[in-house]
Amino acid sequence: MEERPGDDRPQLPPPSLWPVGFAVGIVCLLVGVVISWVVAAVGAVLALVFGFLWAREVATGSPQVAGPPAEEPAPDAPAVPANVGEAAMPEPEPGERFPRSKFLEGATLGLGGVIGGIVTLPAVGFALLPAFVDQEAHEVDLGPIGDFEENKWSVVTFLQDPGQGEISRRTAFIRNNGLLGDKPSFTVISNRCAHLGCPVQSGGPLFDEDKQEIKTKNGDVLVTPTLPAAGFICPCHGGSYDQEGNRTAGPPTRGLDRYEFLIRDGRLVLGNTYSVARVEGSGKSARIKRYELAGPGQHVTGLESWLYPIQAPH
Ligand code: FES
Secondary structure, eight states, X not given: OOOOTTOOXXXXXOOOSHHHHHHHHHHHHHHHHHHOHHHHHHHHHHHHHHHHXXXXXXXXXXXXXXXXXXOOOOTTSOOOOTTTTOTTSOXXXXXXXXXXXXXXXXXXXXXXXXXXXHHXXXXXXXXXXXXXXXXXXXXXXXXXXXXXXXXXXXXXEEESOGGGGGGGEEEEEEEEEEEETTEEEEEEEEOBOTTTOOBOEEXXXXXXGGOEEEEXXXXXXXXXEEOOTTOEEOTTTOOEEOTTOOXXXXXXXXXXXXXXXXXXXXXXXXXXXXXXXXXXXXXXXXXXXOBOOOOTTOOSSSGGGGGSOOOOOO
16 A cells, blocks of 8 residues: 555555465475475475464564655645554553564464464374384295296285284285396286276186195295286276286276395295386396386376375385
């Protein structure tokens, strides 16, 4: 509001941009929690900086905005009372640094912030944190590598976390590819469909009569030979994959996830799962680009991959 000589209307402080910046920071932070830690970090920094500036402005008075210098009233203009223009800002009582209304305003905002934090932080913590804590990989011992016949596929079920019992039983399609140089090579594919997560089946017969049960420290591992001549097939919506787990038909957005593995003391040990877009080559000569484990239906390449929420660690 422009101040004119003789204008006795109350002069309001110019609007401040700090609350707007603070709001933008909070929005960035919330959106970032869904799509990317980088965006969340930028939002947190914005919210902190603008929140600090806003709080400082509230504590110290009117916004620190440079305005045009006040014009000297014309000599013949009627005298303006000293307190005109400060109607919204009462004079401090003698001995007070700030007007009491300022103190009440700051105290209300501060208390509101504290109460808001006390109410929302535990709720947000209980909702989000469990997905991020105690999620270290459970290594799974599948037994001696000699139990996996070379160049043959098996459907292998095992307990991901023996402490949780049968509810943690998982399935993988495993092929012993023989030696790669002097190291054993395996293909270990998850049976979780990359569309909506249904259990994918072997596209060929299962040889139940040759099923074997291997006792390990992780509990029983069941190994059933199979011949997935048609690759792997999802019964839910007809998603199809070839023997490397590459999508060949249907709605899945990428190939089947894979398990990390290592050979320890001659035994096959599984680790974390990871996602792949597409595998080039096959068997021991397959070239695999690894991505962080993505959720069902989530793209791991291209623009679409930015549209999906952050995945909790697995
Ligand atoms: S869940 Fe597998 S195709 Fe839909």
